[in-house]
Amino acid sequence: MIRYASLSFLILFLISSSGNAQMMDAHVGPDSVSTALVPAAGYSSNEGFLGGLIFSRYDYRGNQQPFNNLLETSAIATTKGFIEVDARYEQTQTFGQNIRSIADIYFYRYTQDQFFGIGNGTTFSDAQWDDEYYFFRSIGFSFDYRIRKPIYEWGRKQLDLQLGGATEYHIPYISDAQSSFALETPNGSEGGWVNNLNTGLIWENRDSEFDPHHGNRAELELRAAPKWIGNYGLATARLELRQYFYLFDWLTVANRLEARHAMGDTPYWELSTLGNKKTLRGYPLNRFKGNTSLAYTLELRTWLLRFPQLYGLKFGGQLFTDAGRVFTETDDVNDLFEGYHQTVGFGGAMSIFNPDFILRGEIGFSEDVSRIYIGVGYMF
Template sequence: MLLPVTAVLLASLSASPAARARPAPVKTSGFDAIAIPLVSFSSDQGMGYGAVGGMYLYGAGKEPYAHALSAQVFFSNRGVQSHSLRYDGPRLLGPLRVEGRLDYRRELRSPFFGAGNQSAPEFRGDVNNELYNFDKGTPGFWLRLRGHPFGEEHPLQSYVGYGWRHMRVAAYEKSLLSREKPLGMDGGNMGQLLAGMLWDTRDNESDPREGGVEELSLRISGNATGNRYHYVGLTLSERRYFALTSRLTLAHRMTLDLLFGDVPFYEWSNTGGVNVSEGIGGMNSVRGIERNRFAGNIKAFMNTELRYQAAQFRVFGQPLKLGAVAFMDLGRVWHPGVADGKWWHWHPGVGGGVRFSRRAAVIRMDYAVSTGSGRQRCYVTFGQMF
């Protein structure tokens, strides 16, 4: 969602070594620090602005750094707030990587269209209509331990973690949420036990051209984890990259997310994994469709991109790359007790965009159309979609 305006010029301070073709010499003492403005835009959440800062502390035998701290403050003109403090210790506990984040997110108009693949058939595209919105606030944190069981060069990674947040739900009097009253209307604590495995053979972590990454992740919620609701989530994800020519890359992602048990409505649109997504609909799942337009206990989506590196040039002495992308996204959901339509009833979005990149920093600008409704959406954000 966020776009550091100057990050393309300063990415060398924050790029992970796995994302660099030729890493810089490892520093053994001292620190680096940086602060940059944030600007973003999406048709779903409007114009956003804020700032982010980071600090990297180095130590002997600690690669790529001993500790990293980052902080973010972010607001949008549609009532979104997203503030966070994050820690990363690549070798804090021997070979184990310790990652953690403390955050607060508030949305004055968070979308709710009901459950299922054919929800809210009367919706005509007005995302500001109170009928399809509610307010929420979610302070929380997560902590994760990640490692390579068979050595740093082996593609297998595994992780365990814990996440907690408090969900505050405020439904509008005449909204669809007030009318349907699904499980979770009262909000409450959400504690989850997290675990997963990745098989990562990508040649470049931030902008891959070959290889892929497969992930299996699990999240468990119940009284023992500090959650008032009992449910289990399972996420399977596959990402593949093919270098067709020296400039052309075919990228493909498939994600399947399944929820079982007493699932609160605000979990219907979430997926698990190291990099979580929302959907179906929005800049992280199916572009061109309104954010979280379709939600349910089972979600599946696919993204195919043809990425073309058009040119390289220098700005203020820094090397930049210009790229273009054509894409097609597909997604659908299944939910118990509602009509989801035929098995082939998927929701597609098509479009194109441009990319500006330097090392790990990628600026993404996309234009997309929902071929089902004909509605159009624009996104400006930071990082490849997958």
């Protein structure tokens, strides 16, 4: 979604419609379709004037849980050439079977992609930031398709087997000769393809996928990208753990822990990276890179104002802190307990027409810069 180190202003407009007159109720009724359209306009000191669009469509026909199918798309472009487009489509019943399918498409053209080096102790300088020393330009796209099949179900508890594949292409196309990217020439600086097959397990017992208040989610993902079907041969392993619980019947405590490891002929964009819309929010984009990463997030969420008779309108807020670090081959076991970076931040949320539709905005603060993030749904 939208994320900049410096954003002067952003204006959002919400247009929503529903095929069910009861969408203002606490639960979405069966055989209903709900859509939300959010145009955006603003200005960034880094990228100039920007325009964007967020579109979501929720199809609950057939009384499928948590939905029949879901489409989420977003697009943003700026007057200085930045472009980012992503789309996700999920179907809970695929091929007439109890198989959930997820397709993700992503395209970007970064006029200010960022590279700070590899390692947990890379430095940041305000002067070099202002001189665009850390910046380079890049283009990339990816397509990812996965299916999930339940192998164990008991009430709300469910264990799924996941299988899938993905293809992606990245290329840095302009880099100043005196930039950090050009001087360090990381592996993958010539660009190329990575094509992978993946498998994994997902454990789920949350009370909601969109606004969970209690329960857990765990995911183990293994990916293999043979060099004979791409330009790089590598493998990755990722473990993500989430936990949610209620305090005082109005405050949701959300925890997320993620560990990731990459091995093999790994290009820079496939390294374990912290400093994005999900980890160390507030740091510059791709701030820390290494073979292994460990990241933790704690969020406190609550709905502050509710207007149930006004199309289910409600406003909320969240406080968060992110922590994490990366590891390279030169680190040892003692580094596991030190060198962690931390950010803090706050944000707001709004829901209207459909309780599953949540428009979120937040700002994170780091020792380097601050950054704004906008998107649909909670971060996790």
